[in-house]
Amino acid sequence: GEDVEQSLFLSVREGDSSVINCTYTDSSSTYxxxxxxxxxxxxxxxxxIFSNMDMKQDQRLTVLLNKxxxxxxxxxADTQTGDSAIYFCAEIDPGSGNTGKLIFGQGxxxxxxx
Amino acid sequence: EPEVTQTPSHQVTQMGQEVILRCVxxxxxxxxxxYRQILGQKVEFLVSFYNNEISEKSEIFDDxxxxxxxxxxxxxxxxxxxxxxxxxMYFCASSRTGQGSNEQFFGPGTRLTVL
Numbered sequence: 001g002e003d004v005e006q007s008l009f010l011s012v013r014e015g016d017s018s019v020i021n022c023t024y025t026d027s028s029s030t031y032x033x034x035x036x037x038x039x040x041x042x043x044x045x046x047x048x049i050f051s052n053m054d055m056k057q058d059q060r061l062t063v064l065l066n067k068x069x070x071x072x073x074x075x076x077a078d079t080q081t082g083d084s085a086i087y088f089c090a091e092i093d094p095g096s097g098n099t100g101k102l103i104f105g106q107g108x109x110x111x112x113x114x
Numbered sequence: 115e116p117e118v119t120q121t122p123s124h125q126v127t128q129m130g131q132e133v134i135l136r137c138v139x140x141x142x143x144x145x146x147x148x149y150r151q152i153l154g155q156k157v158e159f160l161v162s163f164y165n166n167e168i169s170e171k172s173e174i175f176d177d178x179x180x181x182x183x184x185x186x187x188x189x190x191x192x193x194x195x196x197x198x199x200x201x202x203m204y205f206c207a208s209s210r211t212g213q214g215s216n217e218q219f220f221g222p223g224t225r226l227t228v229l
Contacts, residue, residue: 030214035220042222042223043220048217093159097212099169099212100145100162100211100212100218101159102147104149104156104157105156107157
C-alpha cells in the first residue's frame with residue numbers, strides 16, 4: 001500500500017536553514033502536505049503542494065517536489081526557536097476518491113538550538 | 115478563528131471498558147475524521163464520515179469501533195471494549211469538502227490510556 005517515510009530527527013542552530021525530507025511510494029499522489037505539531041497541540045497545516053508543481057514558496061517556507069524520485073522537502077529559512085516542533089509529511093490517499101483520507105509519515109522532530 | 119475541540123484531553127480506562135471520545139468540528143464543515151497515533155508510530159487514519167454515514171474506514175476500524183454525529187455539533191468515537199493496544203492519541207479532524215485542496219483542521223487530541 002501507500003507509504004510515506006521521513007527521517008526522525010533534525011537539529012539546527014537558530015538562524016540556519018532547516019530541510020526536512022520525505023519520500024512517498026505512490027506516483028499518482030495528487031496533494032502532498034506539511035503539518036506542524038507543537039507540544040500539546042493538534043496538527044496544523046503549514047502548506048501543501050499539488051503534483052503539477054515543482055516548488056511552492058510561502059514566506060520562510062519552501063516546498064520542493066521531485067515527482068520522478070517521489071521526494072518532497074520542506075525548507076525553513078532563518079529557523080527560529082519557535083519552529084521547534086514535529087513536522088509531518090502527508091499525502092491524500094490517491095485511492096480514496098474524495099473522502100479526504102490522509103496518509104502520514106512518522107514525523108520529523110526539529111530541534112532549534114539558540 | 116474557528117477550531118476543532120476534543121474532550122477529554124486525557125482518558126484513562128480499564129481494559130474491557132467502553133470509552134467515548136468527543137469532538138466538536140468546525141461548524142460549517144461537512145467531512146469528519148478520526149486518526150490515531152500510537153506512541154512512537156505514525157498518525158493512522160481510522161475513519162471518515164460524511165452525510166451521516168461512514169465514507170471510508172481502515173482495517174483498524176473493526177466492530178469494536180463506531181462513530182456517531184448525535185446532534186448538529188458533536189462527532190464521537192466509541193470503543194466498545196478497549197484493549198491495551200488501543201492506547202494512543204486520538205485526533206479528530208474536519209474539512210469543508212473531501213477534496214485535496216481543502217484543509218483538514220485537527221483538534222488537539224485525546225490521549226487514551228488503557229490499563
